[in-house]
Amino acid sequence: MENRTVVISPEQLAAQAAVCENIKAYWAAQNRTPRAFVDTYGCQQNEADSERIRGMLVSCGYEIVDTEEGADCIVINTCAIREHAETRVFGNVGALVHTKNRHPGQKIFLCGCMAGQPHVVERIKKSYHHVDGVFNPHQLWRFPELLQYVLKTNKRIFAAEDSAGNIAEGIPVVRSNNLKAWVSIMYGCNNFCSYCIVPYVRGRERSRKPEEILEEVRELVAAGYKDITLLGQNVNSYGKDLDCGVDFADLMADIASLPGQFWLRFMTSHPKDASKKLFDTIAKYPKICNQFHLPFQSGNDRVLKAMNRHYDSAQYLSLVEYGRSVMPDLVLTSDVIVGFPGETEEEFEDTIKLIEKVRYDALFTFIFSPRQGTPAAKMDDPTPKEEKNRRFDRLCEVQNRISQEIHSAYIGKTMCVLVDGREEDSLTARTEGGRLVRIAGDDGLIGQFIDVRITDCTTWSLVGETE
Ligand code: SAH
Ligand code: SF4
Ligand code: F3S
Numbered sequence: 001m002e003n004r005t006v007v008i009s010p011e012q013l014a015a016q017a018a019v020c021e022n023i024k025a026y027w028a029a030q031n032r033t034p035r036a037f038v039d040t041y042g043c044q045q046n047e048a049d050s051e052r053i054r055g056m057l058v059s060c061g062y063e064i065v066d067t068e069e070g071a072d073c074i075v076i077n078t079c080a081i082r083e084h085a086e087t088r089v090f091g092n093v094g095a096l097v098h099t100k101n102r103h104p105g106q107k108i109f110l111c112g113c114m115a116g117q118p119h120v121v122e123r124i125k126k127s128y129h130h131v132d133g134v135f136n137p138h139q140l141w142r143f144p145e146l147l148q149y150v151l152k153t154n155k156r157i158f159a160a161e162d163s164a165g166n167i168a169e170g171i172p173v174v175r176s177n178n179l180k181a182w183v184s185i186m187y188g189c190n191n192f193c194s195y196c197i198v199p200y201v202r203g204r205e206r207s208r209k210p211e212e213i214l215e216e217v218r219e220l221v222a223a224g225y226k227d228i229t230l231l232g233q234n235v236n237s238y239g240k241d242l243d244c245g246v247d248f249a250d251l252m253a254d255i256a257s258l259p260g261q262f263w264l265r266f267m268t269s270h271p272k273d274a275s276k277k278l279f280d281t282i283a284k285y286p287k288i289c290n291q292f293h294l295p296f297q298s299g300n301d302r303v304l305k306a307m308n309r310h311y312d313s314a315q316y317l318s319l320v321e322y323g324r325s326v327m328p329d330l331v332l333t334s335d336v337i338v339g340f341p342g343e344t345e346e347e348f349e350d351t352i353k354l355i356e357k358v359r360y361d362a363l364f365t366f367i368f369s370p371r372q373g374t375p376a377a378k379m380d381d382p383t384p385k386e387e388k389n390r391r392f393d394r395l396c397e398v399q400n401r402i403s404q405e406i407h408s409a410y411i412g413k414t415m416c417v418l419v420d421g422r423e424e425d426s427l428t429a430r431t432e433g434g435r436l437v438r439i440a441g442d443d444g445l446i447g448q449f450i451d452v453r454i455t456d457c458t459t460w461s462l463v464g465e466t467e
Helices: 010-029 044-059 083-102 118-127 137-153 198-202 210-222 248-256 276-284 301-306 313-326 345-358 385-408
Strands: 035-040 073-078 107-112 133-135 157-159 180-184 227-231 263-267 291-293 331-338 362-367 414-423 426-431 436-439 449-457 461-466
Touching (some): 035 044, 107 137, 137 157, 210 248, 227 248, 276 313, 385 449
Parallel strands (some): 073 107, 107 133, 227 263, 291 331, 436 461
């Protein structure tokens, strides 16, 4: 594999745009508006990619619908992070045989991180004949060309060659929300944590140019977006590949200096690269939310080493301490894995101790899932499944108690929230720290920053009333 980022040229992208026009004309000649359904699994990176897939489909004349039934084109954007995610996708893709029988012209594509694994591509090729096309994350920008091939020839296409990755600017995008926007600032990952599939399916770290990112955020703010999240697998590595003297903290400072009222967030940070400068920058700029998602994965140093994480629990705790010293109201969330191969009961207890010390607002908890091709999948794993489940339940219990305690402490406080939608009879809103708040009120408040008094809470959310 060539270890170099490829920049997709404006000419190559213009050629794809021309293909979109051809597809549009193909449907216009049949006098109908085709329908497309994009189904997304996995993380925000995939959500952001799906917004681009929808953008390309709209450029090809498709109307975006929210069901596979009767759709002319279905795109399944998949996640490979754990076995469970893959099993769900295989089940759902299998069921599409019937949907396609009812609508024989339907074209089905599978893309995303599962398509970055050769054994998955082989399985689709062999056993899922109703899938017309597969493309991995590196081929996403070529989707119009792949769609045209399938429409014209009725043949299947597999675009899944391995690559170090590319950067394609200017792909059309249809965003799924008009207040909150994802902005990918970099792609790929170089860290090779021993359990993780991401570096294999998404290629090497590559950063977008600061001016491209600033321009995108400027446009979003002008269009009325209020909550902007910068995305990358390890945003702290931003800029290392560019040699332009701008690191992640500098980029955040530049974005937070843009005019307009908006909140700026980011995810995810790797503790080995989280710098004091970054915490200081977050503390300095009011638009940057005092929120940090800082995955620790394990509280035990042997396990952290086996995970190839390049920090120990003491270094992690000192980062948290520094963050809180410059932002006493910092909202901290994290990811943790239980049942990593060989994790003993004592090692697991170290994870519980770290959680009790840090007291996270919320945790994303996972049971280790072996991923083919990663070093951890080959490690001895004598702990029975039942024992891992027990550890998982205990961890959730501890965290739920802490979340409930932290949320209870909000009661009586007045906080600024961004009202972002409605669920049944209440409005939904987010605090600067990303906590969900339900409030009574009318739809006119949607899109506004307002002060609310917190009156009640659950483990997962807060209840507030307008002042
Ligand atoms: N780049 C981000 C994480 C992306 S994956 C980071 O490094 O923080 C999101 C989370 O999934 C990880 O933080 C980890 O907790 C979990 N995860 C990744 N691979 C896993 C595996 N094989 N089994 C269980 N959980 C896993
Ligand atoms: Fe996976 Fe580690 Fe990269 Fe995160 S930093 S995407 S966990 S390899
Ligand atoms: Fe899944 Fe790929 Fe994201 S594996 S978690 S969709 S980067």
